[in-house]
Amino acid sequence: xxxxxxxxxxxxxxxxxxxxxxxxxxxxxxxxxxxxxxxxxxxxxxxxxxxxxxxxxxxxxxxxxxxxxxxxxxxxxxxxxxxxxxxxxxxxxxxxxxxxxxxxxxxxxxxxxxxxxxxxxxxxxxxxxxxxxxxxxxxxxxxxxxxxxxxxxxxxxxxxxxxxxxxxxxxxxxxxxxxxxxxxxxxxxxxxxxxxxxxxxxxxxxxxxxxxxxxxxxxxxxxxxxxxxxxxxxxxxxxxxxxxxxxxxxxxxxxxxxxxxxxxxxxxxxxxxxxxxxxxxxxxxxxxxxxxxxxxxxxxxxxxxxxxxxxxxxxxxxxxxxxxxxxxxxxxxxxxxxxxxxxxxxxxxxxxxxxxxxxxxxxxxxxxxxxxxxxxxxxxxxxxxxxxxxxxxxxxxxxxxxxx
Amino acid sequence: xxxxxxxxxxxxxxxxxxxxxxxxxxxxxxxxxxxxxxxxxxxxxxxxxxxxxxxxxxxxxxxxxxxxxxxxxxxxxxxxxxxxxxxxxxxxxxxxxxxxxxxxxxxxxxxxxxxxxxxxxxxxxxxxxxxxxxxxxxxxxxxxxxxxxxxxxxxxxxxxxxxxxxxxxxxxxxxxxxxxxxxxxxxxxxxxxxxxxxxxxxxxxxxxxxxxxxxxxxxxxxxxxxxxxxxxxxxxxxxxxxxxxxxxxxxxxxxxxxxxxxxxxxxxxxxxxxxxxxxxxxxxxxxxxxxxxxxxxxxxxxxxxxxxxxxxxxxxxxxxxxxxxxxxxxxxxxxxxxxxxxxxxxxxxxxxxxxxxxxxxxxxxxxxxxxxxxxxxxxxxxxxxxxxxxxxxxxxxxxxxxxx
Numbered sequence: 001x002x003x004x005x006x007x008x009x010x011x012x013x014x015x016x017x018x019x020x021x022x023x024x025x026x027x028x029x030x031x032x033x034x035x036x037x038x039x040x041x042x043x044x045x046x047x048x049x050x051x052x053x054x055x056x057x058x059x060x061x062x063x064x065x066x067x068x069x070x071x072x073x074x075x076x077x078x079x080x081x082x083x084x085x086x087x088x089x090x091x092x093x094x095x096x097x098x099x100x101x102x103x104x105x106x107x108x109x110x111x112x113x114x115x116x117x118x119x120x121x122x123x124x125x126x127x128x129x130x131x132x133x134x135x136x137x138x139x140x141x142x143x144x145x146x147x148x149x150x151x152x153x154x155x156x157x158x159x160x161x162x163x164x165x166x167x168x169x170x171x172x173x174x175x176x177x178x179x180x181x182x183x184x185x186x187x188x189x190x191x192x193x194x195x196x197x198x199x200x201x202x203x204x205x206x207x208x209x210x211x212x213x214x215x216x217x218x219x220x221x222x223x224x225x226x227x228x229x230x231x232x233x234x235x236x237x238x239x240x241x242x243x244x245x246x247x248x249x250x251x252x253x254x255x256x257x258x259x260x261x262x263x264x265x266x267x268x269x270x271x272x273x274x275x276x277x278x279x280x281x282x283x284x285x286x287x288x289x290x291x292x293x294x295x296x297x298x299x300x301x302x303x304x305x306x307x308x309x310x311x312x313x314x315x316x317x318x319x320x321x322x323x324x325x326x327x328x329x330x331x332x333x334x335x336x337x338x339x340x341x342x343x344x345x346x347x348x349x350x351x352x353x354x355x356x357x358x359x360x361x362x363x364x365x366x367x368x369x370x371x372x373x374x375x376x377x378x379x380x381x382x383x384x385x386x387x388x389x390x391x392x393x394x395x396x397x398x399x400x401x402x403x404x
Numbered sequence: 405x406x407x408x409x410x411x412x413x414x415x416x417x418x419x420x421x422x423x424x425x426x427x428x429x430x431x432x433x434x435x436x437x438x439x440x441x442x443x444x445x446x447x448x449x450x451x452x453x454x455x456x457x458x459x460x461x462x463x464x465x466x467x468x469x470x471x472x473x474x475x476x477x478x479x480x481x482x483x484x485x486x487x488x489x490x491x492x493x494x495x496x497x498x499x500x501x502x503x504x505x506x507x508x509x510x511x512x513x514x515x516x517x518x519x520x521x522x523x524x525x526x527x528x529x530x531x532x533x534x535x536x537x538x539x540x541x542x543x544x545x546x547x548x549x550x551x552x553x554x555x556x557x558x559x560x561x562x563x564x565x566x567x568x569x570x571x572x573x574x575x576x577x578x579x580x581x582x583x584x585x586x587x588x589x590x591x592x593x594x595x596x597x598x599x600x601x602x603x604x605x606x607x608x609x610x611x612x613x614x615x616x617x618x619x620x621x622x623x624x625x626x627x628x629x630x631x632x633x634x635x636x637x638x639x640x641x642x643x644x645x646x647x648x649x650x651x652x653x654x655x656x657x658x659x660x661x662x663x664x665x666x667x668x669x670x671x672x673x674x675x676x677x678x679x680x681x682x683x684x685x686x687x688x689x690x691x692x693x694x695x696x697x698x699x700x701x702x703x704x705x706x707x708x709x710x711x712x713x714x715x716x717x718x719x720x721x722x723x724x725x726x727x728x729x730x731x732x733x734x735x736x737x738x739x740x741x742x743x744x745x746x747x748x749x750x751x752x753x754x755x756x757x758x759x760x761x762x763x764x765x766x767x768x769x770x771x772x773x774x775x776x777x778x779x780x781x782x783x784x785x786x787x788x789x790x791x792x793x794x795x796x797x798x799x800x801x802x803x804x805x806x807x808x
Contacts, residue, residue: 052728052736052756082724084757116721117758180708180725221707222626224729226721303625303707304584304803311804317520317630320486321584324456325628332456352456353488354521393797399708400715 001255003263007141007157010172012195013038013235017135018143021128023120024077032125033147033174034132034140035072035191036101041233043069044204045109046211048228054079055086056110057229059094063106067200069233070107072191073097073132076150076176078120080112081226089122096126100133111229113150113176113189145174148189151273151398152178158263162256164249167240169196171256173232177268178275179399181220182301183211183228190215190230190264196253197236198243205246206254207232214261217293217386219301220272221395230261269387270370274394277369279309281319282385285377291328292377292384298326299373300388309371310390314339314362316348319373336376341368405659407667411545411561414576416599417442417639421539422547425532427524428481436529437551437578438536438544439476439595440505445637447473448608449513450615452632453588458483459490460514461633463498467510471604473637474511476595477501477536480554480580482524484516485630493526500530504537515633517554517580517593549578552593555677555802556582562667566660568644568653573600575660577636581672582679583803585624586705587615587632594619594634594668600657601640602647609650610658611636618665621697621790623705624676625799634665673791674774678798681773683713685723686789689781695732696781696788702730703777704792713775714794718743718766720752723777740780745772 009016014037021032045064047057063069073093080086090110098105112120135143145155159172175190198206211230236242243249270278281299286292299305302322308315316337324332337349339362346362347355365371413420418441425436449468451461467473477497484490494514502509516524539547549559563576579594602610615634640646647653674682685703690696703709706726712719720741728736741753743766750766751759769775 050725050728051734052724079721082721082753082756082758115719116725117719117753119758182729223706223708223722223725226725226728302627303799304627307800307803310800313805315519315521317483317486318627320456321454321520321627321630324454324630325586325588330455349486349521352486354486354523391800391803393800395707396711396714396795396797396800399711399795401717 001160001162001259004159004161006159006172007145008035008172008174008191008193009138009141010159011170011193011235012237014193015136015138016140016144017132017137018147019128019132019135022124023075030143030147031077032075032128032132033144035144035193036136037070037233037235039235040068040070041235042067042198042200042203043233044200044207045229045231046207048225050224050226052226054081054112054227056080056090056112058087059090060109063108069109070103071101072109072231074111074148074189075125076148077114078112078118079114079116079227080120082117083119089120092122093125096129100129109231111189111227113148113227116226141174148176150176152176152271154271156264156267158260160256160259162252164240164252167238169238169240169253170194171260173260173264175264175268178271179221179273180223180225181218181268181272182222182224183215183218188225188228188268192232192260194234195238196234196243197238197240198234198253202243202250203232203234206257209254210257210261214258214265217297218265218269219297219388222301266387269389272389273398274392275389276310276392277371277390278387279371279389280385280387281373281375282383283375284383285379286382287380289382289384292382294328295323295326296384296386298322300386303391306391309366310392312363312366314348314366330377334378338374339365340372340374341365341370405564405566405663408563408565410563410576411549412439412576412578412595412597413542413545414563415574415597415639416641418597419540419542420544420548421536421541422551423532423536423539426528427479434547434551435481436479436532436536437548439548439597440540441474441637441639443639444472444474445639446471446602446604446607447637448604448611449633449635450611452629454628454630456630458485458516458631460484460494460516462491463494464513467512473513474507475505476513476635478515478552478593479529480552481518482516482522483518483520483631484524486521487523493524496526497529500533504533513635515593515631517552517631520630545578552580554580556580556675558675560668560671562664564660564663566656568656571642571644573642573644573657574598575664577664577668579668579672582675583625583677584627584629585622585672585676586626586628587619587622588628592629592632592672596636596664598638599642600638600647601642601644602638602657606647606654607636607638610661613658614661614665618662618669622669622673623701623792626705670791673793676793677802678796679793680714680796681775681794682791683775683793684789684791685777685779686787687779688787689783690786691784693786693788696786698732699727699730700788700790702726704790707795710795713770714796716767716770718752718770734781738782742778743769744776744778745769745774
């Protein structure tokens with residue numbers, strides 16, 4: 001498997017575009033993204049488990065009932081959630097886009113991201129559709145990735161290639177963060193394209209498997225959004241024998257999908273609102289993967305661990321405390337903890353007890369922009385890694401006046 | 405029932421003291437507290453559900469096996485948690501105190517609060533015990549309450565009286581916050597004294613009932629501490645007919661206990677690390693109390709709701725979002741939300757949809773130092789209220805360099 005450039009246009013058969021429609025006022029930032037497939041694609045999506053779901057998710061669910069799609073449209077600046085006419089707005093946008101692209105409205109995946117509870121005027125979006133479609137390009141991934149950003153400070157793109165039965169299969173995608181991030185069986189907006197030939201059932205299965213070990217293992221602030229969506233389109237243009245069951249081809253495809261989703265997920269965590277660093281927690285020696293995952297997520301979700309990471313203060317008691325309340329079973333008297341970055345490591349806890357350590361080394365390790373917390377339970381053979389970020393004054397600043 | 409002064413010395417038979425022992429260096433702040441009963445008390449305690457539990461909790465559990473106690477000792481500045489010799493240290497302190505007070509070591513409730521994983525030298529505490537005991541006074545609640553403070557900005561004391569069978573029964577107590585607060589079946593340090601005559605079984609039952617509707621309904625940062633403890637001593641000096649079952653006397657006692665615990669719990673939430681205001685969420689119209697509680701706690705625990713409260717930004721979508729991922733069932737299309745403070749209210753959501761509202765009124769309501777989020781599910785007849793605080797830059801500042 002190898003990484004390639006091109007984001008959501010890396011796979012054969014996809015073009016993309018991004019424009020400023022005006023959903024976000026007082027700025028010229030792009031706020032409307034489009035991904036378009038040259039031909040009918042198999043398609044699948046996962047959605048937020050939040051009981052409050054945004055209107056476009058309901059529309060997309062119905063559109064994807066047949067397992068195929070042609071296009072993805074998404075705006076930033078307004079979540080189209082918790083307003084009376086949200087579904088009508090989403091359907092209007094789909095209808096206008098379908099007309100412009102000469103496809104059916106039910107071939108469109110639609111989503112929105114931004115403020116909740118404020119009506120999204122359909123006209124602002126539909127007026128921009130001609131320019132959006134005109135802008136479609138094989139190099140359009142940058143524009144589309146930029147257009148779905150909200151408080152993100154950088155775009156999120158990834159692509160990778162694998163061989164399946166002698167054919168090169170490409171998987172690519174774009175995603176956005178960067179607050180209200182605590183995916184639960186789904187994620188923030190992430191749109192994946194691939195030229196693999198794969199049934200919508202297998203695509204859905206691969207999304208579920210991949211999501212479990214990527215987006216479901218990140219957290220910025222513990223808040224699961226109303227608009228989370230992970231959607232994928234597969235054009236089949238790679239010419240591989242169609243994937244219709246969990247065979248070697250499926251596993252190769254899943255490997256590339258995991259690579260792309262993993263990279264996008266980590267970039268969401270790293271760009272968490274106000275964050276200065278990517279913080280990961282690898283839990284080893286657990287009795288099950290589920291247990292390791294629960295513990296790792298407990299640690300990277302803790303406000304106290306996050307604030308300590310910001311201050312580069314090696315207060316490992318915060319880590320033990322978070323492990324202890326995570327809800328997963330382990331023996332507190334066998335836990336070893338160390339902090340790692342750039343090949344340096346500092347052991348701070350052995351058998352659940354604090355170790356004397358070099359404070360200068362610890363501060364250097366914790367001050368880098370990627371820090372791993374390594375927890376060894378010295379029990380079973382399972383492990384899992386979760387990704388988050390530090391908690392900074394900037395997070396508070398951003399969210400103290402999000403609407404204004 | 406009426407509120408009275410005196411904190412943990414309000415009830416008959418108790419004196420208290422607080423001194424600077426030197427556990428906290430570079431400061432002259434009091435860091436060692438003592439509550440002493442004139443005679444044998446029935447006693448009970450609840451402990452953190454964190455799998456990682458501090459050494460003094462293990463010692464206290466053994467000491468309370470017989471259901472009686474004479475004294476409570478607690479230091480701040482060091483949690484005596486996750487160090488090799490923690491239990492030995494706790495036992496040494498109990499032994500020294502027992503000798504000075506002429507009681508048995510197993511009649512002592514002991515706890516610590518502060519940094520985790522750093523050894524607590526027993527000598528620092530034991531050297532201060534003579535002065536601590538000498539300082540015991542019927543007016544000592546202020547000193548004891550001050551000595552258990554860590555990042556708390558004010559002490560937490562409360563006391564109330566009820567009549568039981570013609571006798572006046574007093575319940576009082578002290579508590580401390582103010583970070584790592586997300587009590588789960590237990591609380592941060594809270595020590596309750598009463599002159600009620602009550603068996604240790606009924607005292608334990610009352611603690612459990614009261615904790616469920618007080619400390620278990622607050623959150624500052626979602627982190628459940630390794631040292632949480634809610635302990636109570638009952639001297640019996642009020643002369644009421646001994647409470648040995650859940651009769652009218654028990655219910656009157658529980659009312660006073662709930663009042664004291666409720667006040668202490670709210671003062672912990674209000675004084676959350678870095679907080680500028682008390683934020684409560686009252687959920688009404690739920691199908692069960694459990695459901696209402698889960699939703700209310702979900703809202704006050706959300707980082708986004710907390711940051712929005714700090715910024716006085718009426719972004720009600722954050723509230724709906726938090727309700728939606730709380731894990732409790734409700735119908736999102738029937739939810740009404742309003743914000744209240746000082747007799748003013750602003751309705752922001754009806755039937756799950758945003759309402760137009762007066763932004764100036766909303767900012768005024770949210771800018772006060774006590775704000776209630778009222779959620780009406782318009783379903784069943786159950787309700788619950790949870791208490792938290794806002795999330796500020798100060799929280800990050802405090803916890804970025806907690807040890808230094």
